[in-house]
Amino acid sequence: MVRKYKRNIGVRRYRDYTDENLEEALQKVTVNEYSLRKAASEYGIPFGTLYNKYKGLHVRKVGHPTIFSAQEEQNLVKCAAVCGDWGYPLSKEDMCFFAKNYLDNKGRTIPYIADNKPGIDWVDSLLERNKTEICKRVAANIKRARATVTLESLEQYFKNLKLTIEDVPPSNLFNYDETNMADDPL
Template identity: 35%
Template sequence: MPRKTIRKPGTRTYQNYSHNTLETCLRAIRLKLMSQRAASDHYKIPRSTIKIKLKKYHGKSVGHSTVFSREEELCFAQHCVTFANFEFPLIPIDLKMTICRYLDSKGTQVPQFKNNIPQDDWVNSSLKRHPEENKNCGLNEDLVGQAFLDRL
């Protein structure tokens, strides 16, 4: 099943506005440049959404929380960047096995991972959350060998 669903024509539209548009709308209302109703008509954002955002209800992100804490994810990202600095690119299976070994050493069983090995969609989501991980993934063997010899 694909991670991103494709909407069928004629179905209800959800959030047809960007985060920047919403912030601009809320700023205009807070500065009393527009009323809620006028801002709703101008920015094409539902008035109920504007009211909820102004009262700061539902502050958390949608979906379940990430498997690892922010510090752990940054540690994994730094791990990938360190390898990339030594011209040794990690492929997704290397990252998966690193995560698996980490969870096994902690004695933690993650129900979202089969045998504590993350799936491809988790790796893709992690790369989206930490774009610095994806820094040098496309190096070929000649460049890696030459970079290694240059460092000697």
Template identity: 35%
Template sequence: MACSYKRRVDARAYKHYTEDTLKTAVNQIVSKKISLRKASRHFGIPTGTLSNRLNKKHNIKPGHPPVFTDEEGKSFVKHLQVVGEWGFPFDNFDIRIFVKNYLASKGKKVPQFVNNCSSTEWAVLFFKRYKDQLTYRTCQNIKRSSCSIS
């Protein structure tokens, strides 16, 4: 399952307007200053889009809802930071096992996760989502000769 889609060069263009112009057009239609069709022509917004916005259709976010809430994600980040300070850095596999144990302790079953264990893709996207707070580092072992010098 691919997460980052690349748009084809020859694909048709969508949304030639900004969110501000859409809000302005809807406000003028609601205040009866301009009709729906005139607003469509004036602002360059399709009539269907204006109609849907006026009738409050399609107002939910597309895509699957997130598995964890923002608070849970932030608590995961805080836990990873504390464990990293202790000298036990987590990698993708460790965060997946941590999440599986968290779900088991809460008694939660996530149908998207096989055996209630998140995928590697989920772990990569988790680190990407919190990249300003988490960094991925690999440890380097030091030789015994360097260790004994101190």
């Protein structure tokens, strides 16, 4: 199965026109300025396409319909984004199980999907359709110096911490780091 189909130019005339040209041709046919045949030849649009658009035939999108409606997809994307905000980003496999769980809870069975679980290609197309809201990211690695903390240094840290907070009541302990500290007060 081809995952990223790239059409060879000139092999078959398919969509060699823009949506603006199609709308302009339809407008001229509607106001009786051009006939369907003249508009088709003038704008380089196949006659059958122009006829179908004029008569309102074949108005559905080309290709197989999506598993979820647009609203359901938006809800799945929002939930995945919330998981990422909470610090638990979803992998592609997690997104597949997320969608399977949703379908199972709704009681919907998709006959052409094995075990009612969409595949990785579905996740790729979902990400492509919603690239402004959600995207795939790679985890950031920490520096080697931070990763090479020894057991002795950790034990020494906790010994010093125990001595430091020995007489401090637990209600006076706060978690604090340098995140909001600025060197420049302006």
